[in-house]
Amino acid sequence: MRKNFLLLFLMALLPLAGWAQIDISDATAGVAAIEYGSTGALTVEVRKDGTIEASKYTVDSKFYTDATLSTVKADASETPLTRSQLPAGTWYVKITGNEAQGYTGTKAIALTVNKKAVTASLISALTKVYGAANPELLASNVDWSSTAFVTANGDDKNVFTGTYDYTLSSEDVGTQTINVTGLTADNYTLTITGSFNITAKPITTEMITAVELSETYKGADFTTFAVNVKDGSTPLVAGTDFDVKVYSNSDLSTEATDVKNVTTTPLYLGIVEKSGANYSVTSTLAAGTFEITPAGLTIRALPQSTYYTGEATIDNTKYEVLGKIGSDDIGTVTLAAKESDLTTDATASVGDKVIVPSYTAGAQSGNYDYNLVNAAFTINKRPLTITAVDATKVLNKDD
Secondary structure (H helix, E strand, O other), X not given: OHHHHHHHHHHHHHHHOOOOOEEOOOOEEEEOOEEOOOOOOOOEEEEOOOEOOHHHEEEOOOOEOOOOOOOEOEOOOOOEOOHHHOOOEEEEEEEEEOHHHOEEXXXXXXXXXXXXXXXXXXXXXXXXXXXXXXOOOOHHHEEOOOOOOOHHHOOOHHHOEEOOOEXXXXXXXXXXXXXXXXXXXXXXXXXXXXXXXXXXXXXXXXXXXXXXXXXXXOOOOOOOOOOEEEEOOEEOOEOOOEEEEEEOOOOOOOEOOOOOOOOOOOEEEEEEOOOOOOEEOOOOEEEEEEEEEOEEEEEEEOOEEEEOOOOOOOOOOOEEEEOOOOOOOOOEEEEEEOHHHXXXXXXXXXXXEEEEEEEEOOOOHHHEEXXXXXXXXXXXXXXXXXXXXXXXXXXXXXX
């Protein structure tokens, strides 16, 4: 028992004798960043062959201006600043090895003091119409009563200097966030909360130039229309800034049910409001007219030839169709010889004739302009074979 006690006593004396001292000046060390005005102990970590316990070193209560630890950060009266008084920036903390615990040396550790984020609020909401200039933000419209200044350091709203210039989180319609760019402070960042409402800008008749649009039948509904709407010199975009509807009457009271097939009378275009857009339309505004014209359709007969039969026999399948859209019903096509090439009894003689196509209308025929193209029809001479019959006769004897 006495031997163990003596051994422990001797081991405790080793650091005092300068044996096995560990120098912390080359240790890896760091201190957690703090916010301006914060109080409490610093969070320091020191590592050298593992983490060194906090009891092995002491943290100086003073703060220094640089890593040489030669100048203490102090106020005008040379009184060292406390942690809560340190302005935003980078300062240095000194740690010293605890010789009684077997550690020696000193080390400077950089300490970052971040600016404190504070908020103020608008006393009354700001508003503007989309596209207009931002209204001036007045100092009298800002409430600082709930702003968390570090009052122990004598701080108040006057730490902020500059102007009340600001930007918005977005210039689109809706409630936006204010970002004050003109006010700055050494130790604070500022957010001003409150409503900034941007309202939609009305589209007026003065912004619209009427158009007369014409499109060729395409076999599907027309959904986009190149109307002419401008906000000053800026063209507005259908489908983004407003919507376009098609009406069957000029007073824009009845929406058209057919914007696919060829029109016999013009349709009428109206500007209406698009939900969520930056522009508003209180009532439908006239934007012009729209018509659908026929598409071109060619039925071309193909050349045919045959042998003379006395009749004009034509293959009714020998033709081609150009310009038909999809599965449109364009009617029934008939091929026939040109009437002037036939005799009065509708027979056809040998020679060059003309095939003439015609049609009976189908369900979509009204959407086409038909172009009927004739073709050559040749009737060739029919081969004729005459075979003589064997016969006998007695000389000088009448039959």
